[in-house]
Amino acid sequence: MKVIGYYAAWEPTKMNRIRLDTVTHVNYSFAIPTEDADLLPLDHGEDARKLIQICHENNIKVSISLGGWSWKDIPLEPTFIKATAxxxxxxxxxxxxxxxxxxxxxxxxxxxxxxxxxSDGTYKQYEKLMITLGNKLHAKGLTLTTAVIGGVDANGNPGGIDTGGADVGNAVEAQTDKVLDMVDWINVMAYDGPATHHASFEYAVGSLNYWKNVRGLDSKKITIGVPFYGRGTAWVNYEDIVKQRPEDGHLMDECEINGGVAQYNGIPTILKKLQLAKDENLGGIMIWELSEDTLDDEKSLQIAIRDHL
Known part of the structure; x- marks a missing residue:
């Protein structure tokens, strides 16, 4: 089973958060496209080289993630549209x-x-991009994956509106069958969801049901995503949660912190989702993102995943 962790390029000093005995794949995030179909220089490029060397020495694959939600607080969706026109x-x-x-x-x-x-037809540009990129990568023995949203509403039904106000159905239907055939697997962002808790176990189940049963995707081509952060009225990484809540933070899914409430996944829920992935014969579990884990072995989410596997 794959354990895939995204690693934020803007955290170059936290590579020691990556548990080399746990993860099997790292997605370095992000390469940034430009409107004229070029790429900006890779952020912290020399650190990326060090990361790739360390990972390869430990039999860990490293992919480069293209895009993300925004660049310098400017959404990248319009950039992608122009770059693939x-x-x-x-x-x-x-x-x-x-x-x-x-x-x-x-x-x-x-x-x-x-x-x-x-709705705006950009799924056609995306499909052409993925087919073109997939053919070039596969010809060289390289992989192509894609990050996708959960695809369900608060009740687990396909479609709906996510926490950012986006039309979920409009986005997931853009992942056409041709795209799903081209990719080696999908990384399902089963967090930032529309329910009362953004990353509940129920939302993970609903997301899995959509991609596996509604869309008919081979279970081995699905990885289910888990958050290493809390969001709600307070946004905070998991490391800070366990520092401020040393006795029970790692055991809960919600806590009061920094004057607000953070919703997240403690060890019990992470392991419950991991067991779901095993029971459903999924390709693996995906993490956003590795630098947010704690160095405390007894409370580390990565260590918990490793020991459960």
Whole structure:
């Protein structure tokens, strides 16, 4: 079973948070596209090289994630739309990705366009991008994955509105069957969801049901995402939660902290989701994101995952 962890490029000093005896894949986040189908220089590039070297020495694959929600607080969705407006631009952008992979030694690409949509037709550009990129990567023995939202509303029904006000159905339907056939697997962001708790066990079950049973995706091509952070009226990483709540923070899913309430996944729920992944024969579990874990072995979410596996 794969244990896939995203690692934030803006946290170059926290590589020691990555448990090399737990994760099997790391997604370095993010490469940033430009409107003219180019790429910005990779943030903390030399640290990325160190990370790739360390991971490869420990038989861990490292992909480069393209995109993310925003760059310097500006949403990247309009940039992706302009960068893929023509097949010529798609060829340029995918070639730039291959050049970055060759330069750094990445093992593949994780696509994180948030989000192509059916309503405005951008799903067609996205589909062309994924097919073009997938063919180029697979020809070199490299992988292509994509980050997708859970796909269900607060009651587990397909569609609905997410916590950011986005039309969930509009986004998940943009992941066409051709795209799902092209990718090696999908990373399901079963967090930031629409329910009372943004990353509840029930939301994970609903998300899995959508991708596996509604969309008919092979279970081995699905990884279920878990958060290493809390959100709500307080946003805080898991490491700070256990520092401020040393006795019980690692055992709960919600707590009062920093003058607000943070919803997150403590060890019991992380392991419950991991067991769900095992029971459903999924490809693995996915983490956003590794630098937010604690160095305390007794409370580390990664260590809990390792021991359960």
């Amino acid at each position: 023509t097949q010529e631009k798609i060829e340029k952008l995918t070639d730039r990705m291959l050049e970055m992979i060759e330069d750094y030694g990445f093992d593949g690409v994780d696509m994180d366009w948030e989000h192509p949509r059916v």
